[in-house]
Amino acid sequence: MTTQPVVPQPSTASAQRSLVVKTTSGLERPEATNQAFTVASAAVAAGVEVSLWLTGESAWFGLPGRASELELEHAAALPDLLAVVLEAGTVTVCTQCAARRGITEADVLPGVRIAGAAVFVEESLRPGAQALVY
Numbered sequence: 001m002t003t004q005p006v007v008p009q010p011s012t013a014s015a016q017r018s019l020v021v022k023t024t025s026g027l028e029r030p031e032a033t034n035q036a037f038t039v040a041s042a043a044v045a046a047g048v049e050v051s052l053w054l055t056g057e058s059a060w061f062g063l064p065g066r067a068s069e070l071e072l073e074h075a076a077a078l079p080d081l082l083a084v085v086l087e088a089g090t091v092t093v094c095t096q097c098a099a100r101r102g103i104t105e106a107d108v109l110p111g112v113r114i115a116g117a118a119v120f121v122e123e124s125l126r127p128g129a130q131a132l133v134y
Helices: 012-016 030-045 056-062 078-088 095-100 117-124
Strands: 018-023 049-054 090-094 112-115 129-133
Touching (some): 030 078, 049 056, 049 078, 095 112
Parallel strands (some): 018 129, 090 112
16 A cells, blocks of 8 residues: 655645744755755645745855755755745845855845844744744
8 A cells, every 4th residue: 555645735724824944054964954945845835934044054055056966865856845935935045144155145046035133033923933943
């Protein structure tokens, strides 16, 4: 007997909730990185308002071509997961993380913004928000 994956269906309840996902690692921790992107994209598919924050080494994934550098067996491709979140959610590179790496607004993918801790806190403290850090 094969098990079919459960595909979440958008609901009124999920539309009232938001999910803020912060990933702090990059190529050095591929499973944690991919898990953050997977959770964020699954939430988008379920109709949840999603904000994905790229901090630390994950800041590099906000640049063109960089997400394809992460390869993980038995996992969805990072560029595909990022595209899902960009299509219907928000993707943010941390201001300080960007500055430490010389990343500017001109460098990031279309739809990716650079913002700081005050914006992360504001998003995380909204009524109905849930924050996850990987």
